[in-house]
Amino acid sequence: MPLPAEWNATRFESDHIERFYKDVLLLEDAYRYYDILDELRRHKIKAFKWKVSPGDVAKLYQDLEDLDVRGQERDRMIEEFKKEPLILYIIPDRRWETFHWGTPSQLVWSHGVKLPRKHDISQQYPSLKSFFVDRLEIPELTMEALQKQILEVAADAPADETFTHLSHLNILIQNLVELIDPSELISEPIFPILTPSGELKRVCCTTDFFIVDDMHLFKLFRDKFNMLAFTNSQVMRLEFVFKWLGMGKKYLIRNVDHRVEWPYGTITHEIEWDIGQKAKALLRCASIAAYFRSRQTRSISERNLILRSLRAAKMMEVEDMFSETKLGDGHHKSNNTNIYIKDTYPQLKLINSGGWQESALVAYVSADKKQRQLAMAVALPRLLMDWLMKGREAHSPGFVDVPDLGVSLVKSVLSAPPELANDILEAESIEQPLAYREGRKRMLGSDGSPRGSQEQIRGRITSQHSHKDIGESACKAAGNPGQIQPTTTISCRPQQRKGITRDDTPSETASVNLREARRTLIQ
16 A cells, blocks of 8 residues: 555555555555556557557556455456456457457356457466466356267267367367366267268267378278268368377378379389489488488488489389279278279379389389479479388388478479579578498599588478468368388378378478477377
8 A cells, every 4th residue: 555645654664564564454455456457547548549568557457466355345356347447458360459358257258269259368367277267256167078079969969060170179188288188078979970872970989080181082982981071171270189189091092092003014104304413302301301310311422322313213103003992901890992983183103112222213204294294393392202211111911100391392393493492402501411422432523522521411390391281171181191001112192291290290281300300299
């Protein structure tokens, strides 16, 4: 409580009087909170002229919390906040507007979740939860409340109703430190799926169904397997929910085998391919693959094998080439596990020929000119990046998440004239990898000096991922083409990657700092 000015008290006297009020008369809490509320009102007036600091206002809320007002005075203080909008909040996507002031009934503590007709203040005042939630009784959105809402959704409710709750849960999983036990959500039928017969029903997450993240594969197998009835954009927004519930293996693109074949005895013809002239540029792209844990770019000797394979690479055209796709693995009960379905995507197959030390990369393409051009433009960049990451281990099992940045760089190199390939990577700040060695000799640059001494990927490389919602199908299921896991050869159809990935870190449209990036596959 401020002392009257006419008292002309010294600092020493003021401290003693303050302690007397607090320790003997117990009056500090009963009066001082009014002063803070008056100060809030003055800040509110200044806010109309943009002369208020949100940090100063937050300090006043902290002062109120420190007072620990109790009893009737606490009730009066809460009533003041209910009657008058004294809580400053800023709308995240409308920061250019003037500051907003609200009452507890207009606000929510939702941990980053956007709720209709409510404004979340948890991100603005992360250290003041005790004051706003416990003292002013602003409602908090919890995982327990969301779980209850999800379990109460009617069996015949639209799939979108479940998605809304799950998307809120997805945000809480990212922002909360302590999570609830997911066992109840795992065991209850909460997921809307489309059956092969076209029926929409709800099942638990342990039921056999696929998360549709590839529209082309959905069209191929919709009449043979259960599919989750969410759109592509919805699937991307539920990444952390799927991981939390242990559903990572249900992604459609992680359960396909794709192969490209041609009739036995078909004669192949070699055609011109300038990839050998771009070998060094592609090896620089392999430095991106190395950063994302490529299996065959870990040492100089392994890089030299890649370089020799690329320099000796050739392209063969094949008549009557066709592609087939199989869906299903040991985790799904399927009567069609040995049946391949004819596919219409661009046909292109990469293999390694020759011995280990004399390896050459061979690309088989269709003799049809249109199909060949389509395959080289759409399929080749991702297949080649896949080869850079897996190489001769392509026969081994295991899902490899091909980095979109690497695919983009490979595509740029392939489409550029050979003399510009390295310049493109230079412009993208992709440095030369470790010095190449052939035998025991160090390859030198044109000036006779070593080409490099350390593998680095420097700078920020902007990787724009376009996210496109395929649209609502009859079952609300959609997706993007994705990584295809090969079995006997490196052969898969092209993909257009999206923001969602099966890793620990959501991929968003952003400038990617490769030094800080982490890619860990969802188990």
